[in-house]
Amino acid sequence: MSTLSFRNVWVEYGDQVVLERINLEIASGTFLSIVGPSGAGKSTFLRLILGQEKPTQGAVLLDGKPFPAEPGPDRGIVFQRYSVFPHLTVLGNVLLGYEFAQSPFTARLFGASRRAAIEKSLALIEAVGLGPHRDKYPSALSGGMQQRLAIAQALAKQPQVLLLDEPFGALDPGTRAQMHALIKPLWRDLKMTIVMVTHDIKEAFGLATRLIALDRVRRDPQAPERFGARITYDLDLTRDSAVPVLGFIRAAAQAAQ
Amino acid sequence: MNVVPGRGSRLLLAILPFLLIALIYVIGSAERRAANPDDKLLPPVAEMVATSKRLAAEPDRRSGDYVLWADTAASLQRLALGLGISATIGLVLGLAIGLLPVAGAGFGTLVAVLSMIPPMAVLPILFIVFGLGELSKVVLIVIGVTPALVRDLSLEVQGMPREQLIKAQTLGGSTWQIAIRLVLPQIMPRLIKCLRLMIGPAFLFLISAEAIASDVGLGYRIFLVRRYLSMDVILPYVAWITLLAYLFDIALVWIGQRAFPWAYDQGAR
Numbered sequence: 001m002s003t004l005s006f007r008n009v010w011v012e013y014g015d016q017v018v019l020e021r022i023n024l025e026i027a028s029g030t031f032l033s034i035v036g037p038s039g040a041g042k043s044t045f046l047r048l049i050l051g052q053e054k055p056t057q058g059a060v061l062l063d064g065k066p067f068p069a070e071p072g073p074d075r076g077i078v079f080q081r082y083s084v085f086p087h088l089t090v091l092g093n094v095l096l097g098y099e100f101a102q103s104p105f106t107a108r109l110f111g112a113s114r115r116a117a118i119e120k121s122l123a124l125i126e127a128v129g130l131g132p133h134r135d136k137y138p139s140a141l142s143g144g145m146q147q148r149l150a151i152a153q154a155l156a157k158q159p160q161v162l163l164l165d166e167p168f169g170a171l172d173p174g175t176r177a178q179m180h181a182l183i184k185p186l187w188r189d190l191k192m193t194i195v196m197v198t199h200d201i202k203e204a205f206g207l208a209t210r211l212i213a214l215d216r217v218r219r220d221p222q223a224p225e226r227f228g229a230r231i232t233y234d235l236d237l238t239r240d241s242a243v244p245v246l247g248f249i250r251a252a253a254q255a256a257q
Numbered sequence: 258m259n260v261v262p263g264r265g266s267r268l269l270l271a272i273l274p275f276l277l278i279a280l281i282y283v284i285g286s287a288e289r290r291a292a293n294p295d296d297k298l299l300p301p302v303a304e305m306v307a308t309s310k311r312l313a314a315e316p317d318r319r320s321g322d323y324v325l326w327a328d329t330a331a332s333l334q335r336l337a338l339g340l341g342i343s344a345t346i347g348l349v350l351g352l353a354i355g356l357l358p359v360a361g362a363g364f365g366t367l368v369a370v371l372s373m374i375p376p377m378a379v380l381p382i383l384f385i386v387f388g389l390g391e392l393s394k395v396v397l398i399v400i401g402v403t404p405a406l407v408r409d410l411s412l413e414v415q416g417m418p419r420e421q422l423i424k425a426q427t428l429g430g431s432t433w434q435i436a437i438r439l440v441l442p443q444i445m446p447r448l449i450k451c452l453r454l455m456i457g458p459a460f461l462f463l464i465s466a467e468a469i470a471s472d473v474g475l476g477y478r479i480f481l482v483r484r485y486l487s488m489d490v491i492l493p494y495v496a497w498i499t500l501l502a503y504l505f506d507i508a509l510v511w512i513g514q515r516a517f518p519w520a521y522d523q524g525a526r
Binding site for chain 1: 418423425427428429430431433434437438439442443518519520
């Protein structure tokens, strides 16, 4: 189980308010899309879940408990770029997750444990369709293949929460469609919670079971940084609910209790 | 601008300037000899070859050593020790300063200031503190080369995409694991490049130290025979040092390409 809760979260950098009054419950197994204009705090939102940033006020909880304040293996991430390690082959990139876990000092595996880890890694590499490229370096892979590799890497840790920061933004439409076809079954089979930031509205609606939009609703022309972004839409996209539900109102009511 | 020489003509074009310089030298040397048979400044090639042969192939009458090889071995040992120690310190400190904000805050300014000390100015201190033996020469190379290495490598670490380090943390990597499996291998190509650039300064410091206090070494020999205007020894020695430095350069490129293929063939599909 991995329920993410935002309780009256504010994020401020000095005078600048980025996010204000975020109340949200993300149920386990949700595929959540986040959309919004540039500068509306989408990436900040993601960094809160990642543990790279702390809320100025309020709390972000995983299953009712606060996060450790640094990125950890329970939350995987795929960035738009630079998610893979250029000095390791495809296999080495995926293997690294197992090596980190099982060999604290040298971060290398030998013998039987290495063979077992290689077997698990190869299964993941096959699952994302990179089987024939296992011995190539990332610089020899196309953008789409690099993102597949980044996903395989993240899956090696079996994270409860997978964060995607505009993962397919730099890909051409054909490759993007392939990636959509890849990620949806993975999400369904592994029962992860996925939080995806995207600029592509079609992608946001097509993949997700729930969609939130972030935007600044209050504006002060004299001090534009005074008000942060809030959740302006919260849509339930699952097939069985005919009417979109404003889930954040429910969460706000729970937080007020 | 768009005329690209082929493989054969590229080689020819590379050799041509060397031939020209050699030709100019031979002509100049012959002219001076014609004017003054005892000219020492531009000895003819035959004389230099004879001297080189004597230095390289015949044992010295006094000590029984083969002078050229004894000098080369002594100098290269100092150079290798100096560069090896510098590279080790550079890697450890550069990695720590670049990766750990605490280390960066603690050592960054210190290294920046230390790198401004002119190494030749502290040479007397080294001779006083470490004596006139091998140690002071090695330490001079280390002092001259290390600060630049540390600064360059720490900048290289700081230039790594932040995303990679965060990704590694989400894969469960500790700071130590990330340092040895991600950061260290990724700055190794940069270290090779730095060392290539540092061969010149390292030789400079080596020869300076040898010129002042030594009893064997390439720099020592040059400054010894300078008293007798023995250009027939100095010129081959300079050529030999240049050749050595050039060979190291090529060797480092070769090692880099072999050991870190991912850093060299960018975009190879």
